Each structure stands twice: as C-alpha cells, then as structure tokens.
Amino acid sequence: MDTKTLDPLPMHGPDLGLHPDDAELVEAEPETKQEVLENKDVIVQRVHIDGLGRTKEDLLGYEIADVFMAKNLIDVMKKSHEAREKLLRLGIFRKVEVVIDTAEGEDALPNGLDVTFEVTELRRLTGSYNTMVGNNEGSMVLGVKLPNIFGRAEKLTFQFSYGTKETSYGLSFFKPQLGHFDRNICVNLYKVTGQFPWSSLRETDRGIATEFNFPIWKTNHTLKWEGVWRELGCLARTASFAVREESGHSLKSSLSHAMVIDTRNSAILPRRGALFRINQELAGYTGGDASFLKEDFEIQLNRRLFWDSVLSASLWGGMILPVGDKPASIADRFYLGGPTSIRGFSMYSIGPQSEGDYLGGEAYWAGGLHLYTPLPFRPGRGGFGDLFRTHFFLNAGNLCNLNYGEGPRAHLQKLAEYIRWSYGAGIVLRLGNIARLELNYCIPMGVQIGDRICDGVQFGAGIRFL
Numbered sequence: 001m002d003t004k005t006l007d008p009l010p011m012h013g014p015d016l017g018l019h020p021d022d023a024e025l026v027e028a029e030p031e032t033k034q035e036v037l038e039n040k041d042v043i044v045q046r047v048h049i050d051g052l053g054r055t056k057e058d059l060l061g062y063e064i065a066d067v068f069m070a071k072n073l074i075d076v077m078k079k080s081h082e083a084r085e086k087l088l089r090l091g092i093f094r095k096v097e098v099v100i101d102t103a104e105g106e107d108a109l110p111n112g113l114d115v116t117f118e119v120t121e122l123r124r125l126t127g128s129y130n131t132m133v134g135n136n137e138g139s140m141v142l143g144v145k146l147p148n149i150f151g152r153a154e155k156l157t158f159q160f161s162y163g164t165k166e167t168s169y170g171l172s173f174f175k176p177q178l179g180h181f182d183r184n185i186c187v188n189l190y191k192v193t194g195q196f197p198w199s200s201l202r203e204t205d206r207g208i209a210t211e212f213n214f215p216i217w218k219t220n221h222t223l224k225w226e227g228v229w230r231e232l233g234c235l236a237r238t239a240s241f242a243v244r245e246e247s248g249h250s251l252k253s254s255l256s257h258a259m260v261i262d263t264r265n266s267a268i269l270p271r272r273g274a275l276f277r278i279n280q281e282l283a284g285y286t287g288g289d290a291s292f293l294k295e296d297f298e299i300q301l302n303r304r305l306f307w308d309s310v311l312s313a314s315l316w317g318g319m320i321l322p323v324g325d326k327p328a329s330i331a332d333r334f335y336l337g338g339p340t341s342i343r344g345f346s347m348y349s350i351g352p353q354s355e356g357d358y359l360g361g362e363a364y365w366a367g368g369l370h371l372y373t374p375l376p377f378r379p380g381r382g383g384f385g386d387l388f389r390t391h392f393f394l395n396a397g398n399l400c401n402l403n404y405g406e407g408p409r410a411h412l413q414k415l416a417e418y419i420r421w422s423y424g425a426g427i428v429l430r431l432g433n434i435a436r437l438e439l440n441y442c443i444p445m446g447v448q449i450g451d452r453i454c455d456g457v458q459f460g461a462g463i464r465f466l
Helices: 029-039 057-069 074-090 241-246 408-415
Strands: 045-051 095-101 112-121 126-134 135-147 154-165 167-175 180-197 201-216 219-234 247-263 272-306 309-320 364-371 388-400 420-431 435-445 456-462
Touching: 045 057, 057 074, 074 095, 095 388, 135 456, 219 241, 219 272, 241 420, 364 408, 388 435
Parallel strands: 045 112
Antiparallel strands: 095 112, 126 135, 135 154, 154 167, 167 180, 180 201, 201 219, 219 247, 247 272, 272 309, 309 364, 364 388, 388 420, 420 435, 435 456
C-alpha cells in the first residue's frame, strides 16, 4: 500500500505535567491536530475513488465499506490495505494506490480523515500468450479477454490451447455477486480434443458447462451442470477390440458438487497445512445416455519438521457406480500410475487392460508419504537454491473393477489385493505458484502382469501430485 499524508504524524511522549499557562506549548495548532490523529479516535469522513471509467460505483461500494468502520489511524491503514487487495482481486484494475489525508472542507472534523483510492482500469480488450504445465503435459495458451465488460467485474474470455496431448478452445463468461466476489457464476462453451496413447484412444468433447461457486464457513463449494457430446475413436490401427467397442458418439449430462477445505500455504509445494477435497457426480438423470454415480476424494497433510524439512502424507480414492445395465464408459473411469501418482510406473499403466491398452477401473486408492528437505549444504540459500528440494517418497495404490453384487467387504478386499508400490528419491523444482518439476530415481514393487514400469530415472511435471 502506498500511504501518503500531507503532514508527518510524529510520536509524542507522555504528559510532563507542565502548567496550561505556558503559552508556548499550545500555539502550534497543526501539531495538536496531528497528536489527536495519532493517539485518539478518528473518523473516516470521505472515501474517494479516482480514475473510474466504465466501472460502476455500486460494485466498489461493497469492497471499501469497511474503511468507514475504522476507529484509529492504524485501523484506517489496515482496512485501506484490505480494501486495496479486494479491488485488485476483482481483476478489473491494473494498479490501485491509496492516499490517506486529513479531512478538508467546511464540515471537516478535527479528527476527520479522507481516504482516496487512485485506480487504473484495465483496457477493454487484453490478450495473453503463455505456456501451461498439466499432468506430464505442456501446452501453449493464447487468450483474448474482455475484463469488466458490463462495469461490474464481469469477464468474457476466449482461450485457445495447443498441447502435446490435447488441443482445446473455449468461450467463458464470468459474473460475480456484488459484494461477494467468492460467489460467482461461470458459463463455458468448449471443444477439447485429447489423445490418450496408453489406451490407444482419441476423444473429442463438445460441451457447455455452468458453475456456481460459493463459500460456506471455511469450505468452498462448486455446483456444476455439464452437457457434453463425446466422440471416441481409435488412435492407432493396433487398438484393441475393447477400445474399438467403446468407439462412437455418446451424450453425457451430469450434475456435480465439489467441496474443498484448503489451509496449505502453497498449492504447489506446501510446507504446512492440509487439503480435503470431495467430489460427487451424477449422470443420466438430466438426459444423455451415460448413467452413473461417481465419488472421489483427496486428502493431504503437511507438517514442518527440524532442519527446514517437511513431511507430507496424501491419500486419494474413488468409485464409480453404473446406473442400469450399461457399464461405465472408458472416458469416465479412473486411471492410475505415472510420475504424478504412483511413481515408478508408466503413465496410467496400472490395472485392467486389453491387448496392451489400459481400460481404466471402477475403483481405486492411492497413498503417498514424502519427505522434502533442503539441498545438501544449502547452495543458493535465500535465492535460487530455495526453489529446489530433495525428495524421498513411498507410494502405494491399486485400481480394479468391482462386482457390485458382492457387497462393500468384497470391494475392500479386492482393493487390498495386488497392491502396487514404489519408493525412491529425487529433486523437486518449484516453478513459482504455477507448477513443479520432479526428477526421481524410482524402484517399483508389487508389479502385476500387464503393468508397465519405469524402473530408474523418471521425470514428472504438473500441478497435482500424489
């Protein structure tokens, strides 16, 4: 925050007990006024916002309202900084500065203050070019954005992405609720074409999705409806019969709900805090020919230890229950294995397969225990060296299909059979708050017939890691 005043506000010591008859102690009126501002209550009389163009003032009124509640100068500075952060969060201003000054004018009070926010709006049309890292995949992203299109922090975005395994483009509209930016609605129109070589499968999705995001206490929730036309095809002539059988067109209409509790200090390489995420998806009751109930969850705990090391534990799990006689599509099942989940195995190359093509599973679990430590001898400490961490890990998990007539005990017993696990060590590089890279030496264990392994050095890049 850039805080400015026309006059300095010096600190004053306690009353020394001098008599009021000493005229020289009361003739400096400005200092008396400043003493009142520093040590006694103040009143914020006016809040100005300079630099507005197309932005509606009623939107900003919610974001700066708390400034009027400040009772002393320190509180004014604190609430002004919080209001500045809220204004920047709207995504409609390129720059926000704060000026705090004594009140002026005929109605100015001796302890009155004026707060001014000097803002610079974003252009009506902005463009961007960047690269994005997914789960062991890189892509180039081109975007065109119309921020604050109607003056109340609405946003219209067109984005094109070209990646090593996926190409997509989409148009999205974002609308927040006035005074509650965390409550917002987003509508997306998209087309995504992806290649999945582990299954010899190519998938093209054309769809529309509507999301409503809102917080409740310390949790964040997302309600979503999605309608998607899916076209599945074979990626190679050698595709198995099971994959060819899944090829063709299908229509999925689903309702889903996600709840997230995240207290981590960083989503990429956290040093403390916890994450709990649970997601439910119900397809078929709003149309389409895909009918299932899908549940999955993620838990992560991080604890700081001695010598700046971090112990991290994570657990993933999920199950899909087909509704009716038709089994779940290959596009809806779970996949496991690779440098972002169970290390030491090839990408999504665990579980049911046919002629070398991996078909996914109806249930899975995966757990990981990790120890992150600084580099030996701490080279580059306080700078570039802090982006690197030494990594020791133990991963385990299983992926399988279920016979739903056998009951929960049989399901758990099947998930406990043929457990794949691995251990190893390596180096982790944090790329800001965008992604992370891992170079690990892996030793896979519990390998089953049909699994593909990566025994030795394995490279991984992504956002979400087990």
